[in-house]
Amino acid sequence: MATLESTVDKTASTVVPLHPLLARRWSSRAFDPDHEVTDEQLAALLEAARWAPSASNTQPWRFAVTRRGTAEHAAVLDTLAAGNQVWARAASALVVVAARTTGADGAAQPWAVYDAGQAVAHLSVQAQAEGLAVHQIGGFDRDRLIAVLAADDVVPLVVIAVGLRDEPARLAEPFAQRETAARVRLPVGDLLLPVRVRQEG
Template identity: 50%
Template sequence: MSDTALLSTTDRRAATDSPLLGVLADRWSPRGFDADASIDEVKLASALEAARWSPSANNSQPWRFIVARRGTGEFDSIVLNLRGFNREWAERAGALVVAVAETETADGTPVHFAAYDLGQAMAHFSVQAHHDGLHVHQMGGIEREGLSAAFGLESRFVPLTVTAVGTLGGVESLSDAVQERESAPRVRRPLAESVVLSA
């Protein structure tokens, strides 16, 4: 493995100002997946179960998931609907998950918190997956209309993200630009810039 690949697995822990659970401090979003490793179905099921049990306003659960394993036509359809350089690395993941928000009920009532609840579900998914040894990278650079057409979604179901999930691998086969992103320091703005009021 190259030095860049080794850096990806050893220097990713977040430098936090306050103590965090290890699974949260260690969670990160790699682009270097092992293209030879199939998805661990038990671990994938646990991640989806964590998403199922995430908080939901009025228990409405306004989320749907399209889960496609590498090597299937459905997986290839998702890859075709990724934007930019996401295609370069995401096709190496063991599975791709389209996170879909139910923005209206069947009778046309708007679900104003759909995106919020879906985000919580995917956060639970990512933490459980990381806890179990899988790695996750969520992407917003997707073709929403293309995904809707590919999977025959009703207009009230809106794809918001695609998540790559799988086994961590090296980055030697990826472009120099992607390798540079993988080895860049993890940074966040100071907490004081995010907390607008703390009375």
């Protein structure tokens, strides 16, 4: 059986050392179709997300967890773009991430989407610690996914494929090639914004 360590090494090439959980995290599309994620692992992922920071502690994130082989998993899979279905069907679980963008009082929660993103970041690092891979999927039919969720007060943001990383050779092209391609990021200098300072007088 494939393991997280036995597959392609795509450790980030960084200017300064990063924690291995961050440096070794990457978004795999190759998932072991025989792997089953445990209740304890799923609980750890959700617990990590639960303890993410949020504006005024509003905790706007919501999750729908579906396991491969269930009707719920099939329903979520069916909302994905066809190209994503090809590889995401092998994932042990598909987790829908949604946000409550209004509070119980009806007031807007303008930071809800940002906060939900922080929760997913926590989840992805915890997955790495659990020996699991995750791939966040933005290609889905929003209206169909809303219809699948048994909640009318949330906005679906992303679907996360969770499972054990597998060998790229099992993937069809072009996905197999993408799996082994080098990871690329802009240099930090390109990400920095200047700050205007108002001159007095």
